[in-house]
Structure formats: structure tokens, C-alpha cells
Amino acid sequence: MKKYPKIIDRILEGIRGSRTFCVVGHVRPDGDCVGSQLGLTLALKAEGKKVVCWNEDPIPQKYAFLDPDGLFQRPKRGQEFDCLIAVDAASFERLGTVGSGVARRKLLINIDHHASNTRYGDLNWVSAREPSTGELVFWLLKIAKWPMTRQIANCLFTAVSTDTGSFQYPTTRPRTFHASAELVARGADLAKICDEVYQSYPLSRVRLLKHIYSHFRLTHQNQIAYFWLKKADFARAGSEGDDTEGLIDHIRAIAPVVVACVFEEIEPELTRISLRSKSERVNVSEIAAQFGGGGHPAAAGARIAGKPRSVQRKVIAAIRKALDSAR
Secondary structure, eight states: OOOOOTHHHHHHHHHHTOSEEEEEEOSSOOHHHHHHHHHHHHHHHHTTOEEEEEOSSOOOGGGGGGOTTOOEEOOOTTOOEEEEEEESOSSGGGGTHHHHHTOSEEEEEEEEOOTTOOOOSSEEEEOTTSSOHHHHHHHHHHHHTOOOOHHHHHHHHHHHHHHTTTTTSTTOOHHHHHHHHHHHHTTOOHHHHHHHHHSOOOHHHHHHHHHHHHHOEEETTTTEEEEEEOHHHHHHHTOOSOOOTTTTHHHHTSTTOSEEEEEEEEETTEEEEEEEESOTTOOHHHHHHTTTOEEOSSEEEEEEESOHHHHHHHHHHHHHHHHHHTO
């Protein structure tokens, strides 16, 4: 195997010197977060380590098939660990309530692929070149020469597949296909993963899609598409709020659209925004950073306090400015 970052040796040394572990991920976990958390948890358990897998939010229903043993759990108070491993979380704050619950730990390892990562760990392996954290975990296991079971392969393939848009995003690299091919060779069940993740939607998600297609808006010569999701919209759809992953892609796919944006009501005066760009000349991570957020050049987000109309006005203005500067 070709040369790899020396930080991996330090991470493996830290893992070998630890007995108890907590593997954590960001709030509102997506496929990359869930797959990376569970894949690493299973690998550590196979190495004889005592491991828990914690997240502030429950596992989304479409990823539940990855966790038949119920390892993915809410945090518990009063526990102490030798090592905390955070995956796919660009900042310590993104861990939510898990962060305060794991203050008593000896070593914090941060594994992530977000360019906006704040390097909050004692050991930080942050590679923005990789399209997913799942791929980083794959290489970690391979370098460590740890066995990759069929269950681990399912978790990591799901992580890689979802964060590359099923290998459609331009961040996908040649070695991503090599890693994915090896995961399939190790037993990743493509039919099962595709059915559960991409072809089995609850009615609540379909109702949200109906709302989106009826209410999305276009502006700036149809280069910007956006829609709102209010708490009332989730209630009408019968959704618990975990049906939003990938919804933005439906308006991003409109031909003239360059930047898509979702405004999601968290509280009456707190809005979560998600941004997607189809142009290399428009970096939505820079737009999100103006509002205290971050992410990738093509996918980013933030939480913004303020009245909804004011938030919308400011965000759309920032997108327009970025589009005009890219001409």
C-alpha cells in the first residue's frame, strides 16, 4: 500500500493504548455519519475493545438496517472513557449534547473530511480531499489490518455511497471506487443497501416532497432555488424530522439552478439552512461561513438566529453576491 499520513500511526497508537471507547458523530446524523460510527464501533469491538456508539439523535429509520444489535444509542450520563473518537463532525459543537456528556476522557481523536473542521481533537485526521468520512474509516481499518466483516462493509459502503450522491458528485475520486469495490468484495450487500437507502421512502417523506414541489421558489434568473420547511409542514406530513436528507437535491436538479437552499425552522427565531452548489465557481461553504456555519464547497449549512424573513433576505442576498462574483 502506498504511503499514508503519519497521523494514522499516531491514531492507531492511541487506540492500542486505550481500553474503553466512545464513538460519536454529529447531530441529525446522515448516512456517512451513521455508517462511519457503526463501522468503526464494530471494528473496535472485534479488536476486543469496550465500545459505545453515541449520538444526540436516534438513527434515521432508513439506516436502521445497519444496526440490528442496537449499538447506536443516545448518550448516558456519568461515564468515563479512555478514548473518544468523533467522526464526520466539523466542530465539537456539532456533537450536540454528546460533547458535554463525554467531558471525562483521556484522548480525543477527530476523523473528518470537512474543510471547515476546527481541529478540536488531541489527534486530528482531517482530509478534505476525501468525499466521505466512511472512506477515511475504511483506510484506517485497512492500514491497521483489522478484519472487515460483512456488517462493517455494509456500514462503510453506505457511508461512501450516500456522501458521494451514489458516486455522482465531482468529489468522487478514483480510489473511492477502489475502496467501494473492496467493500463489495468483503460482502457489502448492494441490493439491500439500495433498497433500504434509496428505494424505500415512508409516506411522510412523499408528503414533504409534495409540499416542496408546490412551494419552492426561483429567483436571480432562476439560478437560485429555495424552499421553507416549517414545523407545521412536518406535522402535516406526519414526519419526525428525519425525512429531510436529500430533499434539497430535487430543486438542485432543476437545469438553470446553480445554488439550492433549504430554510428549516428549528425554533420561531432559529433557522437551519442547507446549501448546495452545482458550480465550482460558487463555494457555498464560504456563504455558510458568513453565518457561522461551514461544510464543503458544494454542500454546506448553518444555523441562523433571527426572524425568518430577515434570515431569508440575508441568505439570498449572500447567494446572489456569490453568483455575481463568479461571472
